[in-house]
Amino acid sequence: MAEFVTLETSPDHPGVGTIRLNRPPMNALNRQVQTELSAAADEASTRDDIKAVVVYGGPKVLAAGADIKEMNEMSFADMSKVAGKLQDGIGAIATIPKPTVAAITGFALGGGLELALGADRRIAGDNAKLGVPEVLLGVIPGGGGTQRLARLIGPSRAKDMIFTGRFVGADEALQIGLVDQVVAPDDVYDAALAWADQFANAAxxxxxxxxxxxxxxxxxxxxxxxxxxxxxxxxxxxxxxxxxxxxxxxxxxxxxxxxxxx
The missing domain is CATH 1.10.12 (Lyase 2-enoyl-coa Hydratase; Chain  A, domain 2)
Incomplete structure (x- = not known):
């Protein structure tokens, strides 16, 4: 039984599965969460009753990044052994062969933004803050961010975000194509469900x-x-x-x- 990541369905939204992160206070993506994300993505991929998937971290935050306390104790040799698994876990949403949408409330930073980049669509609250601030820790995005971000918003804008580590607000994120829709914070999850609902009876x-x-x-x-x-x-x-x-x-x-x- 997963501790921090669940795959939920609701009779009110048949055909839609929600991959829910719940590791308070900020849904830090430690190795256990990464493993559970992979498992949830695999299950969502193979279940015939799930036609589309919402990724959601709750009303306050999608995820504020990887677990830096966990990483701080790791050497080059340590990270070399698990870097690929880190990419696989944080990027697991991209492997789901069904429409996926990230419901972004609050912060989506570092690994949290990389998680959202694996979705087909991103819906954010108007108070959302997105970024890849890894350079401020002396590293770079390692969960797929350098590749997926550049493909989504172009290399120049991606480099600006990676080089500066700055946070991007919802309006700018919409303008540069980092997110696809901005709504009131309380409406983010419902908007994501509404988008996913379209595919409940699709081919x-x-x-x-x-x-x-x-x-x-x-x-x-x-x-x-x-x-x-x-x-x-x-x-x-x-x-x-x-x-x-x-x-x-x-x-x-x-x-x-x-x-x-x-």
Missing amino acids: SAALAAGKAAVDAGLDTDLATGLKIEAQLFSSLFATDDRTIGMESFVANGPGKAKFTGK
């Missing part, structure tokens, strides 16, 4: 293929990306949902198909 294999095509294509050249797209597109013709969707369109027009997820 799951098509969503997974669309996500895989974009993510894999970003890591290669255009010609290779187009080949990836063609392969994934073709593969969907082996699914029941493709048959259901096209037959429904021909008979009744768009948007009326009742998908089975198969």
